[in-house]
């Protein structure tokens with residue numbers, strides 16, 4: 001890659017030098033050939049040299065492009081791949097804070113900007129600087145007074161460039177952030193199109209988007225105005241200097257202190273360097289935008305992943321299947337970074353092979369507790385153990401292959417049903433075993449409907465399984481968790497979108513399958529509670545009681561209250577104020 005970039009740089013430099021050589025040939029032509037008795041052969045010779053130099057310049061520009069295109073695109077692709085890899089590694093808490101559009105724009109448009117700058121901007125900035133300095137030196141060589149005049153002209157340009165840099169950098173950052181927010185808005189409204197339509201919020205969403213798009217347009221316009229005002233200086237100052245130079249030059253020629261050829265060469269050089277001077281305004285703008293894009297890129301790349309495997313992960317002595325939580329506390333940081341305690345002191349033991357239901361009022365922290373087991377979040381204090389070993393001592397990947405999860409809000413991927421279900425299937429199975437596993441998982445999850453789809457289990461499902469119904473998606477997600485054949489299963493209300501009859505069928509099959517698998521299931525419906533050997537009641541960040549459903553019903557008033565409220569969804573919305581006192 002480096003040789004190509006160096007090759008590109010020298011081609012660009014060569015093109016600049018060749019462009020500056022043309023005025024020198026011109027000076028010679030005027031001074032030595034263009035006189036009354038000059039031979040026409042010499043004229044043609046000089047003209048052919050100028051034409052050849054012009055051709056050489058074009059060729060060098062072409063070669064520069066050929067050289068740099070590949071490495072620049074390579075850098076862009078590599079950085080994009082690393083960015084994606086980093087996003088995959090960053091913890092859930094990072095993704096909860098960042099808008100998806102911001103990440104999308106950082107991985108796409110910001111990195112394209114970098115490619116364009118590497119392939120063109122950076123190189124041309126150096127080459128143009130070299131061309132301008134060489135041009136100025138040649139000007140001094142022909143006439144030091146005219147050279148000095150041009151040098152003085154660079155002072156207002158430098159002052160303007162200083163202000164331009166500050167203004168443009170701020171506008172550039174704003175516009176790239178706004179573009180990211182706009183991408184988030186598009187993503188959200190496409191994602192939530194059904195809700196928007198159902199609630200008739202299309203017009204509001206449109207107006208919100210319109211306002212966002214308009215403010216991005218305003219920022220872009222202000223960016224363009226800043227650039228235009230800088231370009232005005234960059235173009236106008238040399239033109240004025242040129243006019244003054246013409247007057248001084250003619251006076252010098254008349255006084256005999258400057259040859260006509262030198263005057264012609266001077267103006268030809270001025271014409272040649274006018275192009276890079278003007279281009280430098282654009283290139284400076286491009287450089288500043290790229291710097292902002294890189295800042296944005298590294299804001300994400302520098303985000304620290306605080307959920308990682310330890311340096312030397314341990315292996316549990318025995319894969320018992322036990323899950324224990326000891327004095328576990330957990331808080332989400334709020335907007336201001338303050339801790340908001342959700343789990344205060346959780347002590348819970350789920351015995352090997354046991355199915356435990358977790359029950360509590362809405363917002364009591366059930367899902368939060370579940371997330372601690374596969375380390376989607378880390379406990380703020382206390383210990384979570386799987387197979388008797390602290391989850392923080394596990395190799396993260398190994399820990400997560402031990403545990404399968406199914407959430408209420410199911411995410412399916414844009415691929416076939418087969419791929420979705422077998423996503424977490426144990427490695428090393430042959431085709432026949434995978435097929436059997438797929439069939440069993442679909443059967444237990446009551447997702448046989450997959451076979452009657454147009455292409456059966458090969459049916460491609462749309463982004464997040466949009467073409468399936470909520471209940472169908474949930475069943476595929478449940479089949480995915482079952483097919484992972486985990487020793488520990490974590491289910492967050494996985495049957496909520498199923499009708500009563502299907503739920504009953506799934507529950508019956510699940511009971512058999514769950515035998516031997518330690519299962520922690522968040523229950524929002526009494527029927528899910530029935531799945532469990534024991535039930536844990538979560539209240540005020542603590543486990544209030546643990547026991548069989550019947551036992552808790554007869555002994556615990558809060559449990560009766562929660563179960564009664566589970567029966568009636570409408571009541572749920574009124575519960576928090578009553579219990580979160």
Ligand SMILES: Nc1ncnc2c1ncn2[C@@H]1O[C@H](COP(=O)(O)OP(=O)(O)OP(=O)(O)O)[C@@H](O)[C@H]1O
Pocket residue numbers: 096332333342360361362363364365366367368369
């Ligand atoms: N990512 C988050 N950042 C900050 N607060 C959160 C986050 N996720 C959940 N919370 C808060 O933590 C509390 C517990 O949420 P959680 O989803 O664990 O409750 P839950 O018992 O599962 O509720 P539900 O029964 O309604 O699903 C809620 O007050 C919620 O607002």
